[in-house]
Each structure stands twice: as structure tokens, then as C-alpha cells.
Amino acid sequence: MTKVIISTNKLCKTFSNGGHQQHVLKNLDIEIYEGDFTVIMGASGAGKTTLLYALSGMDKPTLGTINFYNKNIEKLSNDKLAIFRRKNCGFIFQQMFLLDNMSILDNVLISGLLTSGDRKGITARAKDLLIQVGLDEKTWRKFPAQLSGGELQRAAIVRSLINQPRVVFADEPTGSLNSAAGKASLDVLTEVNVKGQSIIMVTHDLKSARRGNRILYMRDGVIHGECQLGRYISGDKERHDKLKAFLSEMGW
Ligand SMILES: Nc1ncnc2c1ncn2[C@@H]1O[C@H](COP(=O)(O)OP(=O)(O)O)[C@@H](O)[C@H]1O
Ligand SMILES: [Mg+2]
Numbered sequence: 001m002t003k004v005i006i007s008t009n010k011l012c013k014t015f016s017n018g019g020h021q022q023h024v025l026k027n028l029d030i031e032i033y034e035g036d037f038t039v040i041m042g043a044s045g046a047g048k049t050t051l052l053y054a055l056s057g058m059d060k061p062t063l064g065t066i067n068f069y070n071k072n073i074e075k076l077s078n079d080k081l082a083i084f085r086r087k088n089c090g091f092i093f094q095q096m097f098l099l100d101n102m103s104i105l106d107n108v109l110i111s112g113l114l115t116s117g118d119r120k121g122i123t124a125r126a127k128d129l130l131i132q133v134g135l136d137e138k139t140w141r142k143f144p145a146q147l148s149g150g151e152l153q154r155a156a157i158v159r160s161l162i163n164q165p166r167v168v169f170a171d172e173p174t175g176s177l178n179s180a181a182g183k184a185s186l187d188v189l190t191e192v193n194v195k196g197q198s199i200i201m202v203t204h205d206l207k208s209a210r211r212g213n214r215i216l217y218m219r220d221g222v223i224h225g226e227c228q229l230g231r232y233i234s235g236d237k238e239r240h241d242k243l244k245a246f247l248s249e250m251g252w
Pocket of ligand 2: 048049050171
């Protein structure tokens with residue numbers, strides 16, 4: 001039996017926008033399974049980013065509960081939540097910037113050294129991951145301001161993976177990458193998933209979505225449908241057709 005790692009009960013998130021209450025997540029009950037590469041799709045404004053923030057404990061829900069590794073994380077204090085996240089989660093979010101006054105390599109190392117004292121191991125792992133996403137030695141000593149958007153995005157991917165988190169949350173991780181860089185980054189995510197790390201990824205992009213084994217489609221704050229694709233196999237046409245059929249059924 002597959003283990004449930006995150007489950008929500010009647011999860012709601014409401015924003016007040018100029019006196020108007022906007023219900024962005026509406027009584028969501030969802031389960032995320034260990035080892036899955038879960039993909040969340042849906043139109044812009046459907047609530048995907050809000051859901052990712054709630055599931056990962058980056059933001060508190062308005063109502064409802066989130067059980068994550070047998071902890072009700074909505075009840076944790078901000079300090080406890082920060083420790084929980086550091087221990088278990090990696091984040092690839094657009095809004096999470098690298099530190100300006102540190103080189104790319106140091107940005108990655110500092111994240112690793114927050115949870116591990118093994119400087120040698122962390123450094124080797126950092127360099128290995130940087131190379132895998134296509135950031136060569138010339139970029140390691142550069143500062144964030146000296147890199148392109150795509151290079152920054154790849155550095156953020158490496159930073160999120162340096163601690164080998166049990167769960168990786170990614171919001172459009174290949175959004176600003178060209179196709180070669182996007183493929184390299186998706187290959188890294190697929191590889192860590194094959195090794196057992198769970199991934200929850202929001203994407204608009206079919207090439208990215210194909211990497212998932214379970215696709216959730218979100219509309220107006222609820223999960224409108226889901227599709228089991230099985231494990232990613234490069235070039236599997238049947239799988240690709242199944243995803244396209246599902247998305248067309250969802251009105252994508
Ligand atoms: N911090 C916030 N304050 C007010 N409204 C928000 C906030 N975050 C998101 N929203 C609103 O919630 C809706 C869903 O946003 P979001 O979760 O970012 O959608 P998606 O990621 O699917 O495009 C949007 O209408 C957005 O304007
Ligand atoms: Mg979004």
C-alpha cells in the first residue's frame with residue numbers, strides 16, 4: 001500500500017481583496033502519496049500556487065487541517081514550522097530569491113550547511129547538481145545579479161535539492177528555461193524522484209507535466225479531476241496521449 005504523506009481535510013483559503021472575500025481554496029480534501037511525482041495543472045488563477053503554499057506550510061490555511069508526516073502543520077508555531085520545513089522540504093518557488101551578496105555556489109552551500117556539517121559531502125553534491133542542470137564552473141563564483149533568469153532558476157533548483165529533502169515543492173520550475181535547460185532540470189527532478197523523494201509540481205507545460213505519474217487538475221479552488229499516468233518513460237507515446245486526452249477532458 002502506498003503511504004499517504006500529506007492529507008488535507010476541508011482545506012480553505014480565503015483572501016480579502018478590497019473588502020471582497022475571495023475563496024481561493026474551497027473545502028479541499030486531497031491526499032499526496034509517498035514517492036509520487038504529483039503534478040498540479042489548471043488555468044491561471046485556479047489556486048495552484050495557493051495550494052502549494054498551504055500544503056508545504058509556507059502559508060496557513062483559513063480553515064481546515066493539513067496532516068503532513070503525521071503532524072497537523074497548521075497548528076505548529078512559525079518557528080516549529082520552519083524547522084519542520086527545513087528538515088523535510090525543498091522549495092522551487094519563483095518568489096524565493098537567492099541571497100544577493102553571495103555567489104551561486106555559496107547560496108547552495110549555505111542551504112546545505114544549515115542541516116548538515118558535512119562540508120565536503122555538501123560541496124561535492126552541490127557541484128554535481130550544478131553541472132547536471134547545466135551550470136558550469138564559470139557561473140559558480142558569480143553573484144545572482146550576474147546571472148540570467150534561466151540560470152537563477154536552475155540555481156534555485158539545485159539549492160532546493162541540496163539537503164535531499166523528502167518532499168520537493170516546485171511552482172513552474174521550468175517557466176523561464178529554454179528547452180535544453182528545461183530538460184536538464186526535469187531530468188534531475190525525475191532522478192531524485194526515482195531515488196525515492198516525493199515531488200509536488202505545479203506546471204502549465206505539457207513537457208513538464210509528462211514527468212509526473214499522477215496529474216491533478218484544479219479549477220476554481222477544487223480538484224476537478226485526476227489521472228494516473230504511471231512512471232515516466234522517455235518517448236512513451238501511449239502515456240503522452242493519455243495525458244493529452246485527460247487534459248482535453250478537463251477543458252485545458
Ligand atoms: N496573497 C494574496 N492576496 C490576495 N489574493 C491572492 C493572494 N494570493 C493569491 N490570490 C488570488 O487567488 C487567486 C488564485 O491565485 P494563485 O493561487 O496564484 O493561482 P494560480 O497559481 O493557479 O495561477 C488569484 O485570483 C489571486 O489573485
Ligand atoms: Mg501560480
